Amino acid sequence: MAEQAQNLREFVRKNQGLARVIAVTSGKGGVGKTNTSVNLSIALAQKGQKVVLLDADLGLANVEVLLGLNSLYNLQHVITGERTMAQILVEGPGGVAVVPGTSGLARLADLSETGRQNVMAGLKQMQERADFVVIDTMAGIGKSATSFVLAADEVLLVCAPEPSSIVDAYAMMKTIYQKRDDAIVRLIANMVMNKNQASLVYSKLSGAAQQYLGRKLSYLGMIPRDPHVSQAVMQSHPFVLRYPASPAAKSILDIADRLITQRAASPGTESFLRRFAQTLGLGGSVQSA
Ligand SMILES: Nc1ncnc2c1ncn2[C@@H]1O[C@H](COP(=O)(O)OP(=O)(O)OP(=O)(O)O)[C@@H](O)[C@H]1O
Ligand SMILES: [Mg+2]
Secondary structure (H helix, E strand, C coil), X not given: CHHHXXXXXXXXXXXXXXXXXXXXXXXXXXXXXXHHHHHHHHHHHHCCCCEEEEEECCCCCCHHHHHCCCCCCCHHHHHCCCCCHHHHCEECHHHCEEECCCHHHHHHHHCCHHHHHHHHHHHHHHHHHCCEEEEEECCCCCHHHHHHHXXXXXXXXXXXXXXXXXXXXXXXXXXXXXXCCCCCEEEEEEEECCHHHHHHHHHHHHXXXXXXXXXXXXXXXXXXXXXXXHHHHHCCCCXXXXXXXXXXXXXXXHHHHHHHHCCCCCCCCCHHHXXXXXHCCCCCCCCCC
């Protein structure tokens, strides 16, 4: 316990520069956003990156459940000002700092000015202290659901090979590009049989993006359908740690490598917070944390 507190104190020391903010989203629910967010965060941490994993998925199978965490405080306490972001951080496996979510996020757009400023200050604090802020979002295109997606530096679009998943992923991509001209969307094909099937998912989506939206979708990687994923879920343990030699774990490690080496967004801008404020209808000012 004391060691954990020490680790978190270490964690909240300021970093050089600002973290890359990565939102993980999908069109349809249940296609693997939470599993991708959790395991990718751990893989990034294993490669020496400082990672904050923010749970903005209000579903039942959220990050905390997947990690077997049971936190006392969550983002609601940041919104009300009872706790700072650094105080609610929970140390998750692999040294990832987890920000526990709250159903209050569903009403993000309706928060009081103070509540929104508190969230913004907390996010700023995290962005100053990590290399990556990974946000597990919920499916759907409601205003609160999309505010993190529209503000993020890069969006990872998780898509399964089923036609319904591809159609919904296209709809999500369209919403993102309509609302944000300069969005960077990168595909992760999940639950695919093999690389060929992943290529097929990518060519369908990138073809539609090019033809109907005039946009380029980039390809980040694939995760095969692998029984180790659901086995790990049953054990409330991330597959990248429980089954490090599994095909899914190897793929996630590849994706982490590519994410680190292929930076899609231009570095060093404070644009995430500015865009986030805009999506919430706030001005650009953020109080310092
Ligand atoms: N690569 C995979 N191989 C096998 N099963 C998988 C894979 N990815 C996800 N799953 C299965 O799909 C289930 C749903 O995954 P997950 O909870 O990550 O999806 P989600 O997109 O976050 O769902 P929601 O929209 O409800 O938040 C998992 O419990 C797991 O059993
Ligand atoms: Mg989820």
